[in-house]
Amino acid sequence: MIVRIEDLHPRFQRLLVEPKKLSHEMKGTLELVSDKDRPLLGKVLAVGEGRWVVSPSGTHALIPLKTAVGAYVTFGKYAGQKMELSGKTYMVLEEAEVLCEVDNLKEEALDGEPTAQ
Numbered sequence: 001m002i003v004r005i006e007d008l009h010p011r012f013q014r015l016l017v018e019p020k021k022l023s024h025e026m027k028g029t030l031e032l033v034s035d036k037d038r039p040l041l042g043k044v045l046a047v048g049e050g051r052w053v054v055s056p057s058g059t060h061a062l063i064p065l066k067t068a069v070g071a072y073v074t075f076g077k078y079a080g081q082k083m084e085l086s087g088k089t090y091m092v093l094e095e096a097e098v099l100c101e102v103d104n105l106k107e108e109a110l111d112g113e114p115t116a117q
Contacts, residue, residue: 012052013048014092017043018043019041023109042073043072044073073100073102
């Protein structure tokens with residue numbers, strides 16, 4: 001059975017993320033941690049439908065995720081579940097495991113890795 005990444009759809013509050021590496025040639029940044037302690041960066045490829053909550057009155061509501069497809073996010077070294085598909089590594093994270101979203105990234109590097117603006 002052949003599974004394509006486009007056929008994977010995260011459930012509930014989960015995100016499908018493709019890990020990326022930042023170039024060390026970033027302008028205007030201050031580096032405070034070593035590579036082994038650095039949070040990981042990834043591009044969100046797909047998001048789940050959200051999470052269900054029950055109000056005190058007993059009604060159910062679906063709360064959509066705040067993280068959008070295409071966003072770059074950071075996450076901890078031990079967050080989520082790693083999966084391999086067609087020789088590439090992907091991560092399935094819960095939205096709560098996202099440390100932050102990263103703005104102003106450009107995918108201009110020759111190797112296809114994002115670099116900071």
